[in-house]
Amino acid sequence: MKTEEILSYCDHTLLSPSATWRDIKCVCDDAYEFHTASACIPPSFVHAASDYVGDQVKICTVIGFPNGYNETAVKVFETERAVKDGADEIDAVINIGKVKEGNFAFVRNELDLIRKACEGKIMKVIVETCLLSEEEKIAMCKIVTEAGADYIKTSTGFSKAGATEEDVILFKKHVGAGVKIKAAGGIRSFETAEKFISLGCSRIGASALVPLVKELKNQR
Numbered sequence: 518m519k520t521e522e523i524l525s526y527c528d529h530t531l532l533s534p535s536a537t538w539r540d541i542k543c544v545c546d547d548a549y550e551f552h553t554a555s556a557c558i559p560p561s562f563v564h565a566a567s568d569y570v571g572d573q574v575k576i577c578t579v580i581g582f583p584n585g586y587n588e589t590a591v592k593v594f595e596t597e598r599a600v601k602d603g604a605d606e607i608d609a610v611i612n613i614g615k616v617k618e619g620n621f622a623f624v625r626n627e628l629d630l631i632r633k634a635c636e637g638k639i640m641k642v643i644v645e646t647c648l649l650s651e652e653e654k655i656a657m658c659k660i661v662t663e664a665g666a667d668y669i670k671t672s673t674g675f676s677k678a679g680a681t682e683e684d685v686i687l688f689k690k691h692v693g694a695g696v697k698i699k700a701a702g703g704i705r706s707f708e709t710a711e712k713f714i715s716l717g718c719s720r721i722g723a724s725a726l727v728p729l730v731k732e733l734k735n736q737r
Contacts, residue, residue, distance in 0.1 A: 567603025585610030647678035662693030672702030679703030
């Protein structure tokens with residue numbers, strides 16, 4: 518695949534707690550210049566970023582990030598506010614503790630409420646695969662499908678590990694036909710991104726790919 522095609526799968530991401538508006542503007546500019554799928558940024562910058570880019574760049578933001586243990590009402594409010602502020606895509610972290618308890622009814626209900634709050638915007642569900650057993654990952658494939666989410670996403674990139682090929686293959690086997698896959702966490706090369714795409718990912722979450730392209734451009 519050409520670099521430009523791989524970037525079209527990429528949610529160009531900046532979720533550092535030290536990110537400033539100047540940094541976010543740079544991410545938005547890069548997303549526009551390199552035609553990435555979206556710019557994925559913290560919720561507090563969504564309104565300003567949406568005003569800045571207009572309809573030229575899709576704005577993605579995160580909910581319950583990165584640990585997922587916020588109260589459901591807080592996640593729903595975060596989602597409603599993000600949509601009001603102009604977010605086009607929502608990446609929401611599940612309540613991992615409830616999954617570990619086997620309380621899947623809670624998780625399903627929470628996702629149903631977040632789905633409703635998305636008001637038709639794209640919803641990606643972050644399941645943080647590095648913290649789940651294989652059985653729990655399979656259960657989440659079923660729940661994410663039933664909740665009507667658009668994507669199941671491997672990782673926040675803030676836990677002990679990120680996306681793996683094995684997890685993407687598992688997702689591909691167990692999610693419903695309408696659910697796409699986003700790999701995120703530790704994807705730092707175009708070769709790695711292309712491999713995940715070849716395994717069936719429709720999105721890649723990465724902060725490193727655009728800087729790689731810019732570095733190559735500067736070397737010419």
